[in-house]
Amino acid sequence: MIRSYYNEEWKDVEFDDGISENESYKISNFGRLIRIREDRDFLQKKTYTNGYQAIRTRLKSGSWSSRYVHKLMAEHFLERKEGQRFVIHLNYDKKDNSLENLQWATKREKEIHQFSNPENKNIVRKLPSHAKLTETKVKFIKRKIFDPNRRTRLKMIAKQFGISEMQLYRIKTGENWGHVREY
Secondary structure (H helix, E strand, C coil): CCCCCCCCCEEECCCCCCECCCCCEEEECCCCEEEEECCEEEECCCEEECCEEEEEEEECCCCEEEEEHHHHHHHHHCCCCCCCCEEEECCCCCCCCCHHHEEEECHHHHHHHHHCCHHHHCCCCCCCCCCCCCHHHHHHHHHHHCCCCCCCCHHHHHHHHCCCHHHHHHHHHCCCCCCCCCC
16 A cells, blocks of 8 residues: 555556556656556656656557656646647756646747756857867968968868868858858
């Protein structure tokens, strides 16, 4: 027997058609899950997939699949309007599955919510570490390319830096590394 919290409400989880009939769960408005097996109930351990709490369920075909707990909670406890297919965490914490923190959203609302996340706004974006060129090297290349007294062919400059002539042409036209202005 699993004890319920004060004001905790349990509902039988209704899965889609692909899930095996032997899989039976109950979900609470507090985000807790009970797995029902024959005559005993087990409180489901928390496991995470992509940072979200999830449960593994067996499909009719015999293979396994995962279902996100926040999506199951929204399907069973929150009202859904036309066009709302996504569930968002209002405080941006993927592990906080309380009902007050969940909300149905359209694709556009979800995207706006994701990009307004303070953690995304404060990320310092760097160039990939595997890039052949750095900003300093590009400044040097641009100095060589635009030197009016240049006698070195573009092919030789490309070979010197280990890049293709096409890459060098793109640097020259500003298609690549156009943000590097001082050289």
